[in-house]
Amino acid sequence: MNAHRKQLIALAHPVYLSLLASVASGVINTVWVSRLGGGAVAAVAVATNTENVLLGVALVFASGTTVLVAHGRGARDPAAVRAAVRGGWALCGLVTPVVAAGGFLLRGQLAGLVLGGHDGGALGLATAYFAISLPGTAVFFAQQLVDGILKGTGDTRTPMRLALLANGLILVCDPVLIHLHGVRGAAASTVLCRTVALTAGLRVLRRNALLRTAAAAPPAGPARAALQRTLATGLPMSADFTVRQSGALVLVAIVARLGVTAVAAYAIAYKIMYVATMAFYAVRQAAAIHTAHTRGTGQDERRGIGRQAVLVSGTLGLAASALFAVTAPWIMAAFGAGGAVAHQGALFLRCVGPYLLLMACFIALGGVFEGSGGAPALLRVTVLGTAVQLPLAHALCGLGLPGVCLALALSMAVQCAAVAVLLRRLGQRARARASLVRAG
Structure with missing residues (x-):
């Protein structure tokens, strides 16, 4: 391994x-x-x-x-x-x-x-x-x-x-x-x-x-300088979390346009998804810790750690997507949902797979950015994704919960593409520094 x-x-x-x-x-x-x-x-x-x-x-x-x-x-x-x-x-x-x-x-x-x-x-x-x-x-x-x-x-x-x-x-x-x-x-x-x-x-x-x-x-150094370093390091991570939480709250209001049944189905299905999304965030924390540690040793292993984080988290996302697609009706029943709520919740879980897979990759890569001091850049990507997600969800909610899933997937695709560009730039800078060292 x-x-x-x-x-x-x-x-x-x-x-x-x-x-x-x-x-x-x-x-x-x-x-x-x-x-x-x-x-x-x-x-x-x-x-x-x-x-x-x-x-x-x-x-x-x-x-x-x-x-x-x-x-x-x-x-x-x-x-x-x-x-x-x-x-x-x-x-x-x-x-x-x-x-x-x-x-x-x-x-x-x-x-x-x-x-x-x-x-x-x-x-x-x-x-x-x-x-x-x-x-x-x-x-x-x-x-x-x-x-x-x-x-x-x-x-x-x-x-x-x-x-x-x-x-x-x-x-x-x-x-x-x-x-x-x-x-x-x-x-x-x-x-x-x-x-x-x-x-x-x-x-x-x-x-x-x-x-x-x-x-x-x-x-x-003085305690004040240590406090400022902690604040500078942690504030972008906190802001990233807050932006996501705020976006999730606004999304509930958008789903509410579809009626009480849709809101109930969405609320249950979203809580079920925590079982998967927490796994992605666990990989993110692991990637942040491992990246910070390796950079402290003087090594730049961001690309290697990023690839493995995407592999681990992406595998979990794919498995969760397949599990939800196959067992959605039974999962909703286990949470006490019935009738139209169970039907719409199962439909959401079966449509949310692409979003989960893309989210797994993006969240995992986020840990590499956090561990290497790139959290401010990641925050900008999160803000971009939320700015894309909410208008799309508003426009596509006429398709019901599948339309909301489509908006989620498209906005996450935008975030993945933005992170890929950032990673490519990081790689170019790292190669340029290595070339300068060899030339010197």
């Missing part, structure tokens, strides 16, 4: 399980809270969607730290690793109080903004949930950073174990705390169980050999 491919798979599969476990906490909460009625379910759904937005904020310091730690590890530079960790904690410490305290103080307004059309009962429940979950953002952010540091050291298994620990505890604590305290109990369960996982993660950080060596190294 190709060495790059072997390393990508080794890094990616724990990341994938970790991502699945993270989604599981929202599912677990929803299952238990559903016994309290529709208002409680709406409150938890709002909180889950809000956390997705906050994840984009966390990526600024978590992903930025991952890339910088991996680069320092490749360069065998303990001072650079120490600076990366300091920058991550400094940025996290700057952002967390603003989000946690500001969110708590504005919890009622936030709930009203998202649930403006719901009755007062749902609004009150969402506000009560936010009263605990938003201060708990401090735990969520710290855990994201701990995971990011560990991934940078090449350890993707510990974040997976921590995610499994947190969600295993949530599975046990949810029924008890929800029975005692309702919606507040659901929020408290999530925060408490994540706190246990965070405590375990901090202990692992103290035992990590690379980080212990880095802690003993002399500081590589």
Whole structure:
């Protein structure tokens, strides 16, 4: 097996399980809270969607730290690793109080903004949930950073174990705390169980050999400079995620033109697709870590890593497309869909294959850009793709959900073509530098 491919798979599969476990906490909460009625379910759904937005904020310091730690590890530079960790904690410490305290103080307004059309009962429940979950953002952010540091050291298994620990505890604590305290109990369960996982993660950080060596190294410049490097590295990654999330929300509004049945089918099918798309993002994270590490050693292996990332992720995309095409009716039935909703959802899953395959390739290549400092260029491609996707979806939604699938595939084809051009330019620059070195 190709060495790059072997390393990508080794890094990616724990990341994938970790991502699945993270989604599981929202599912677990929803299952238990559903016994309290529709208002409680709406409150938890709002909180889950809000956390997705906050994840984009966390990526600024978590992903930025991952890339910088991996680069320092490749360069065998303990001072650079120490600076990366300091920058991550400094940025996290700057952002967390603003989000946690500001969110708590504005919890009622936030709930009203998202649930403006719901009755007062749902609004009150969402506000009560936010009263605990938003201060708990401090735990969520710290855990994201701990995971990011560990991934940078090449350890993707510990974040997976921590995610499994947190969600295993949530599975046990949810029924008890929800029975005692309702919606507040659901929020408290999530925060408490994540706190246990965070405590375990901090202990692992103290035992990590690379980080212990880095802690003993002399500081590589002031903390402010380290913070700025983390911000410059992580901000484009966060913006990329935010643009995609925003595009997905607007796409739901476009699908809504097709009616309630289409929205329900699309919502279920899109959640089913997470099983595949999380695998692509796992490969992306692995590619970012491996690329940053190899560049730290002084090697430029972007083309080789990119090819293997596309091979691994593309294979997963092709397998997912085939699986969805064959089993779509049974998958929709397993999620409780029936009648017209099941029919339209199955149609969407059978038409979405080309988009999934193209997305798998693009997402995987994104990791190479992130790991090599090319995230700003990748962000421009994402903005371009979203700008193409939404008008196309609006124009083609007259064809129903197959038209939406076509718009998704065409916009992703544009993004793949743009990334191919960028990669070709990178290759030309690398060959030009090599020629200059040989001439010198």
